Amino acid sequence: MNNLTISRWIIACSCLLLSGLAMAELKAGATAPEFSAPAALAGKVYTFSLDAALKKGPVVVYFYPKAFTTGCTIEAKLFADATDQFAALNATVIGISGDDIETLQKFSTGPCGGKFAVAGDLDRHIMKDYDAALTLLPSMADRISYVVTPDKKILYVYNSMSPDLHVNNTLQALKTWQAKNK
Secondary structure: HHHHHHHHHHHHHHHHHHHHHHHHHOOOOOOOOEEEEEEOOOOEEEEEHHHHHHOOOOEEEEEEEOOOOOHHHHHHHHHHHHHHHHHOOOEEEEEEOOOOHHHHHHHHHOOOOOEEEEEEEEOHHHHHHHHOOOOOOOOOEEOOOEOOOOEEEEEEEEEEOOOHHHHHHHHHHHHHHHOOOO
16 A cells, blocks of 8 residues: 555545534524635636525535545545436535645546536635534534525535435435425
8 A cells, every 4th residue: 555545544534433523514494604615627727606606506515525535536426427417406516625726626527527516625614614624623524415595595414424325315305495496
């Protein structure tokens, strides 16, 4: 094993161990904090704005600990595979981590497949506003997904260090919301 592999393994294990020590997330019904952040989509850098995205429809704001780690790569691929389903619901997906924009440019073309944007929260203010930072390792995000409706309200929250159900759960929440708001 090389040093990079060992470092990624340590980060992944730390995330699993610390997952029970994450801060309490925002609750459904709360107003979603506005944010703008440097982001990458298919390798291209731009500024993502929650307000602008909400004008087009609901937004899935998902936080993840670290680009290119095993769980985060799995989750990104799952979101990428479901892009058409989110688009059919008029929803935008944005992934947020504490990674720098150069890393996110690569992540956006790799595991994200150029299908959705990932944003960097270098000063951790978005993580703080969304109560999405790990308590004992606040430089890293917890694995938590929010569904935000166009009226800027949090519709749904899912918090689990396992990447497996974030996509299915947020899609179901969006489908239920859309059925009620036709």
